[in-house]
Amino acid sequence: MTFRILKTSLAAGALAGAVALTSGWKAITPQAMPVWPVPADTTNRPDENRFTKVLLSNDLNEPMELAVAPDGRVFFVERAGKFYMYDPVQKKTRLLYDFPVKAVDKYLNGLLGMTIDPNFSKNQFLYFFYTIQEAGQTRQRIARFRMNADNTLDVASEKAIIEFPIDLEVSAHTGGSMAWDARGNLFISTGDNTVPFESSGYAPIDTREGRLTFDAQRSAGNPNDLRGKILRIHPEADGSYTIPEGNLFPKGMAGTRPEIYVMGCRNPYRISVDPATGYVYWGEIGPDAGTDGKQGPRGYDEINQAKKPGNYGWPYFVGDSKPYHAYDFATKQIGELFDAGAPVNRSPFNTGMTNLPPAQKAMIWYPYNKSDEFPQLGVGGRCAMGGPVYHFDPALKSSVKLPAYYDKALFVYDWMRNWVFAVRLDAQQNYQSMEAFMPASGDFRRPVDLEVGPDGAFYMLEYGSVYGIDNEDARLVRIEFNAGNRAPVAKISAKDTIGLAPFQVAFDGSGSRDFDKGDQLTYAWQFEGGKVGSTEASPTYTFKKNGIYKVRLKVSDPHGKSNTDTLTIRVGNTMPEVAIKVADNSTFFTPAQMPLSYTVSVNDREDKVIDPKRVKVVMNYIPKVGNEPIVGHQQLSGSFSLGKSLIAGSDCKACHQIAAKSVGPAFVDVAKKYREDKTATAKLANKIIVGGGGVWGEHAMSAHPQLSREEATEMVKYVLSLADQPVENRIAPKGTLVLKEHVGKEQRGRYVLTATYTDKGTVYPLTRTDALILRPNRVLGSEADVIHNLDRQGKRLGSIHHESYFVLKNIDLKGIDELTYRYSSQNRDATLNVHLDSPTGPVISSFAYSATGSWDKYVEASTSVQAPAGRHDLYFVFDKPQPPNQHLFSLEWIDFHRKGAGTVSEVKAK
Template sequence: MKTLLTLTLSGITALLLFLFGQSDTPEKGKKNHLATSSDKFEKLVIDTPDQSRFVKVNLMHGQFTEPTEMAILPNLDILVAQRRGEIKIYKNQSKTLKEALKLDVYFKTNTPNVNAEEGLLGIAVDPNFATNQYVFAFYSPIKTSVNRLSRFKLVNDKINPSSEKVILEFYAQREICCHTGGSIAFGPDGLLYVSTGDNSTPFDVPKQEFVNKGYAPLDNRPGLHQYDARRSAGNTNDLRGKILRIKVKSDGTYSIPDGNLFPKGDPKSKPEIYVMGNRNPYRISVDQQTGFLYWGEVGPDASGDNEQRGPRGYDEINQARKAGFFGWPLFIGDNYPYRAYDYTNGKSAEPFNPSEPINNSPNNTGLSQLPSAQPAYIWYPYGESKEFPQVGSGGRTAMAGPVYHTKPGINPYPAYYNGKLLIYEWVRGWVKAVSMSPEGNYLSMEPFMSNIKLAAPIDMELGPDGKLYILEYGKGWFTKNPDAGIVRIDYLKGNRPPQIKNMEIKKISGLLPYKLEATVDVKDPDGDALTYIWNLGKGIKKTTTGPILTHTFTKIGEYPISVKIIDKSGASSTSNTIAVFAGNEHPNVEINLLGNKSFYFPSKPISYKVLVSDKGATVNKSRVYISNTYTVGLDLAGAQLGHQQAAQTLVGKSLMLKSDCSTCHKVNEVSIGPSFTKISTKYQKNNKATAYLASKVIKGSSGVWGEIPMPAHAAMKEAEVTQIAEWIMSLAAKANNTPSLPMEGKIIPPATINANKPVFALKASYADIGAAGLKSLSTTKVVNLSSNVIEAKDIKDLSQFGRKDLSGTEELIFPQDAGWIRLKKIDLTDIAAFSLSTKDMGGNVDYDIEIRLNDKNGQLLGKTNLSANTNIPITAVNGNDFHDVFILFKANKKDVKSRPLLQNIKVTTLL
């Protein structure tokens, strides 16, 4: 993609500034054109940088516990604040980690089922650190219910606690959750900015009829202060829910700079406030050229708009060119207004007015008339965003990074990115480059280093070398994560490291001797020869010159398998890790169905038999778990109907890892949410558990496992969420002492089929007892049968048909001349006919219809001429193979104005 700008020679300097402040839209082939009045032109061509040239350099991983913010020193050492109170220092030369200071902080509540977010939250170094060694920290001292900004001095990699100068502090209510802010940044003029959260509870008041439900917390009843953010974020006389701006003096005191939101001396306001109306401005950044302030605002949890309450939740990226009120808790997003809500009777008042916002809460100690509300710069909900589609969907935790500027002699990245704002997502894991006009107006956003995966990026800073450094919190809350660490982003103008797509292992378990066969899918972008160093765990390594490895294990154990791939210049990449099991083999589970293996029919029994074998062991039938459910999708997101799906639950795990689920849940460990295994155990005896869990993921949930809500994932496909739920349920199959269904029997489908869940899924799982030193291994098989009524919305493989949506019911418009529908890989055993349900037959419509086997010109199975609800008998097809079935349509009259609509195809059986 290229951006072509036509420039006058006399205007190049000014226009370069314009160019480097904006970007082309990401769609291929689009151009920005800039013309001038001069007759003399030159063309300047800017190429979008190759994203594969960005590489992630791991500096330190596995040694951090809840890192929150970092500061990069002039010598490229890095200070890292950890929420539990430690300030760590990463030594750039020795690649080691030291502890510089341990603060005694409040980071854990004594209240059951409540998580504290306080602790050591922010860190920054003085702009003149090279001469004064000053370090600033924002933290929650354990003995006093305040949040505190202090200055320390770093000497010889140590911070003496006695060097502390308390700069400012303010009351924060404890033993509640949530929202702390805590980020520190300096502007180009040396002014210090620090963000503070609204210190309010977003959850529902227990045992009340009228509750918050994820909207703005506006409950002002006596004794419920923590449920009213107007007392903090909307209060001009409170430092919570703000971004403060001060000038720190050499003695540790501070002055108020000109241009803050409120004047000094007003008893109803705080002069330190630069920005107010913040919920949780968790990460801030200041443009070192313009002085503009940017921050990510973590928004509320409501998944849908409500006429009585107000808008759904949005996260925001904000820009402040001057002091202002940015809305919370009266407004969100593009100044979408909330309504005051009476929590005693459920009645709502008029929406708040962004031009004249009023804070009339009895908990407000400041001005009632607030400044006009400023809309968000970028905003997005849980679902897909119409305004900013590039942000995707899922959980939300917006972060604002630096604005990238080149410096004389320091240009580690292409000039294309000069002047672009870098924003990122803690949950979703992406980084975007935002193009702006010279005035700072939003123009567009595009993926930045899109080939790099990040483990919950929580801070992003530009170092003195001009390079981007990223602090990864790791995927898991309130714990020490092995993937937490510091990375540096390099841009390789020359040689690039190998690009690994995936590593696969043919068979991940086996009795001794166990033969491992591993293959890695890799490509070197420069075409170099590659060397493969395989790490087989327990100190075993092998080197190959090709992407395939075979190795025989003779000792029992669980072995983590990965491979490091190195090109001829020494650039390397490391694959994913897969655990294999030597000394125990996954059991084998098969489901045998009698009759048709593609369709089920109302009120007609489905006969099944489950067979289980366990190599080297006796099968314990009490550990077999069998269930059935009705779910969505004709092809169940790729699962072939009627076939044994040995890996379907593994597909569910893969989908989970690609989603944001792993940020809040671990397989066996507690994170902010319960472990997947614990969820699986809870619902093992519920035959409808898979559908129930899938609905919770899509719609969101709260109150089942504590206060923390699970966000809605409305944009996720129901079929994929169902596969995630299947994988979750497979984790604790061994917990059942009695199968929910017998190993052999009959299941009678209902007489009426739910058109929204037309697939019958029969699942069988078996967990063995493990082996010496090895955990239990389980296998799950699923077979899927479609309803015999195939709705038009589920027919995807077709030609020359149109689609029409009538009141939410999708129908297919017959072709003008000729067309076809293909039903892929179906079993024709005992099938008697296909019946077409059609309507709108006016206009003398005349179509010939044929049904053919495997190909449009294949064996003719049946034919007819169209009439309403046409039934087409077919000849029997021998064998048990699965076939493609083509239904061909040919109009005998041309230019027909009224074409019929196909509603569904019904398959009928001989039995």
């Protein structure tokens, strides 16, 4: 999800498109194709713990594409122009050359792709796809260079193989991937170079005068243009190229380019060619519409397969050739649906022939929402990538090659959703099934390229967590498979890790484990220094001197495999004690202004005199955001905001940060912009769901139709709350405060009083914090911490039966002697008992209520409560043993108050 951002694009021009690939317009003779067996049963799937991601190079900046040489050297490029080589012998990464590319603004063009020649071992040729600007014209160039014997790039050897102009003002859809077939033909992917942001997420076919860059018919739908295509050429030794037989259009055909193998692409960002069949695979990042509309279908990303040349439909079709309507952007008139069997390009910007080859369907297609055809692909942002077909070689001597289980599987991945899938094809090479690859342990960080190395392992470039910036987690990794003995997993635990000398610690290594059955583990503990201090599984050790110790446990199996874990032990200090005490109730505040008398006490075993400067006491009032309750004597955590939790679990963080700009605006900036807009919550919630743009620049925000209106609203509430982050209001360690910030506001906020002390720490300082959180004395039914045999129904609780109960945890009832319920009950009289600490604990309140006559008729009724000392979990248990005893009650809220003080409603009325 994003607030006005580039959909799910990688290099804003680098990622964003939609295309399809399956069969072609005219037949050619394919390479000799073996008959594949049906894929192995998934019951034979290797254990996921046999796969390991090995970090080869990190601290990258927008990595794009990689290629692995036969000798194991890994070459890769960054969008800004840097060309690197990872040396597997020295295990180091070297910068070989910094291309003077045209990396327009922060997201567009640059050094987009690279590949190595199929005969690299002999000719040392490499190919690069990059943006140049000469004589006032911007072009995409595919050029060949030679590597020198000393692992340097021979810059003077450059041969420009093929070039084509682009419209520079379009910050989207560049393609940039390259791949080879077994005949030495080079495939090149190019994007449609079209502005996608002013067609409401549907087909960009704006043919008005002056709208050239808003019409993909001039590029992807134009047989005489190299953009929005997959090209196929044969590079020659002198740096020129020839056209292989069997491309989509024969050489010399009027209104066409013979280099075109596939047309009708939006942005085929990553492509691959199966060396055994010659079939082409790629992913298309689709358009942004979140729902079907009058202009045509919602957006879909696609995984495509071209068994032969063909037209894959964009901008007239998407997904499985779902047609768009012809649309007049001037009059807003809807025309006829385009015909997949005979599409016609009538755009005045079309320089090629008018009648196009028939459109081909995608092999796999999926929207933002759950796909009916491919539900396992999930929901959310989309950025499909086409990966390699893996061929298992039993003769390859490699300890890291993927297993035979994945033989003939096509691997595809999604930059936004961070998954990799293995796609199974049948004997005719048609889609059969798919399964997630490393779903539990992959921890993929926006995979942007995936290749099979000569050792049979996977090599992956991970772009990093946030789009368009220098990510700390951008990296090159190798994914290895271990078919033999696996290393054990070491695990240390200890109850106490901080204390005074002599400090005795009981260590426990029994949590260590081995994945190979029957392996007996041995243990080697190092407590101080490098000597082994114990070989027991769970030893006890006494540290006699003050200091910080890194205890190390090495666990070994009988076959020589080992693993280590460490635990820090701090000797010479103990944690300080910090406590906040209040004279009155420590759970609730009331609707009216109220005084709060408090005292902060600090004790430290080592600090005989407490320095008041080291005691920090802060009071803040935080408006409640979301529906998640905060109760009890606990520290604030991220669970305070449902909206924050929803954002954390979405694709928002790919394009937004809290305070820093990425491809989308910082959330803080969004909050400040809409601070005074009373319609912002509903307006932005709608934009999250349906997508849109026009506020923060040229990059559009993708749709999120999988979100409910309530979820989108909570996300917006959290973002807007960032404009009013609480300031640090330091106060004295003892005093009386008047709580008044909540008066006149919605009674859902929290007062948070925190006290922190950092001791002097002669060896190391320790910090302890205590927090007091005061909530409104009116508690909504939906804010129950635990429910049993009942349902949350908006802000209420319902579907309540005999022995149903709900729980409010860690409640202080000091000063509370009355509970007021707002409830309805159609035709059941029953009793609601409040028990302490369990459903059968002591009863401190009993409410024998009468039916109200209708579920829609809510009344308020009060009953007494006996306040115990201290804090307790309150169990509200419904009791009606005799039938009918179903559907007893609907609870809107409970007020906790003193008799005579009035309920929240009565106080507000005054």
